[in-house]
Amino acid sequence: ASFLLLASRVRADEKRLLDAFERRGMRYEYLDSRTAWSPLHQDARERRLVLNREIGHARALYAARALEAAGHVVVNSAAATDVCGDKWQTSVALRAAGLPTPRTALGLTPEAALEALEAIGYPAVVKPLVGSWGRLVTPVPDRRTAETVMEYIAALPSPQSHIVYAQEMIAKPDRDIRAIVVGGELLGTVHRRGEQWRTNVARGATTEAFEPSADIVKLALAAAEAVGADIAGVDLIEDADGRPLVLEVNDGVEFSGFQRAVGDRVDVADRIAEFLMTRAQS
Numbered sequence: 548a549s550f551l552l553l554a555s556r557v558r559a560d561e562k563r564l565l566d567a568f569e570r571r572g573m574r575y576e577y578l579d580s581r582t583a584w585s586p587l588h589q590d591a592r593e594r595r596l597v598l599n600r601e602i603g604h605a606r607a608l609y610a611a612r613a614l615e616a617a618g619h620v621v622v623n624s625a626a627a628t629d630v631c632g633d634k635w636q637t638s639v640a641l642r643a644a645g646l647p648t649p650r651t652a653l654g655l656t657p658e659a660a661l662e663a664l665e666a667i668g669y670p671a672v673v674k675p676l677v678g679s680w681g682r683l684v685t686p687v688p689d690r691r692t693a694e695t696v697m698e699y700i701a702a703l704p705s706p707q708s709h710i711v712y713a714q715e716m717i718a719k720p721d722r723d724i725r726a727i728v729v730g731g732e733l734l735g736t737v738h739r740r741g742e743q744w745r746t747n748v749a750r751g752a753t754t755e756a757f758e759p760s761a762d763i764v765k766l767a768l769a770a771a772e773a774v775g776a777d778i779a780g781v782d783l784i785e786d787a788d789g790r791p792l793v794l795e796v797n798d799g800v801e802f803s804g805f806q807r808a809v810g811d812r813v814d815v816a817d818r819i820a821e822f823l824m825t826r827a828q829s
């Protein structure tokens with residue numbers, strides 16, 4: 548089999564992945580998504596296993612769709628990328644699988660979202676349907692603030708931005724949890740701790756490995772399965788009673804912070820390479 552790594556830029560994580568491919572003697576090519584295009588009336592000469600590392604959600608999704616249409620196998624699949632890239636679809640999948648997740652509502656307009664927020668109660672959180680690194684994830688302490696936030700949302704140009712994802716604010720400790728799952732196996736869990744309320748590594752949160760409870764292991768594996776992601780970064784938070792809830796599942800997993808925290812206990816890039824080799828044989 549031959550492998551393809553699709554990415555718009557070779558960052559530190561992609562470099563680690565390519566090194567892992569080489570160490571395992573995998574035959575691979577790097578495809579730069581900034582110059583990639585796909586013909587419709589032509590199937591692939593050779594079926595390939597594609598690792599999709601494109602960071603832009605829309606481009607990652609269409610890349611997966613086009614490559615699958617040409618007969619390739621893409622990890623994560625287009626279907627999983629579709630669900631993970633959209634917070635509402637992710638929430639629906641988590642609920643369908645019976646997994647604990649914060650109380651959430653979808654407002655079809657900013658006005659409707661105000662009503663939804665009344666029902667959820669304050670403090671609440673409003674998030675863009677598509678987004679990452681905590682961008683625009685907004686704490687909404689009270690109705691007065693919500694009214695203004697909705698005015699801002701209504702002024703955004705894209706129709707999709709007017710669909711509002713609203714969620715109860717969980718009184719979490721000063722940290723949350725990131726779990727990485729590859730091929731149905733948990734590679735490990737880290738606590739993310741930050742000065743800020745949004746504990747994304749991209750916002751400067753620090754990571755520290757910890758031994759997960761059986762509950763957290765089960766939840767992380769079930770969350771990855773619920774969205775159909777072979778490679779998943781599962782975000783979990785604990786509520787005031789210490790009960791873990793699944794917040795979201797990320798399909799394009801950045802693992803530098805995680806790798807630093809787990810040290811030489813796990814090699815994430817190598818486990819991904821190993822998983823791709825197994826998939827290529829099936």
Ligand code: ADP
Pocket residue numbers: 649672674678679680681682684714715716717718719723744745746747782784794795
């Ligand atoms: P993103 O895809 O941008 O990472 P998240 O839903 O993971 O979006 O939110 C970013 C961060 O904001 C989370 O890691 C968490 O620290 C905080 N956060 C998000 N939703 C909630 C919530 N309902 N209650 C408390 N904190 C939250």
Ligand code: ZN
Pocket residue numbers: 678679680795796797
């Ligand atoms: Zn995310």
Ligand code: MG
Pocket residue numbers: 680681747782795
């Ligand atoms: Mg997140």
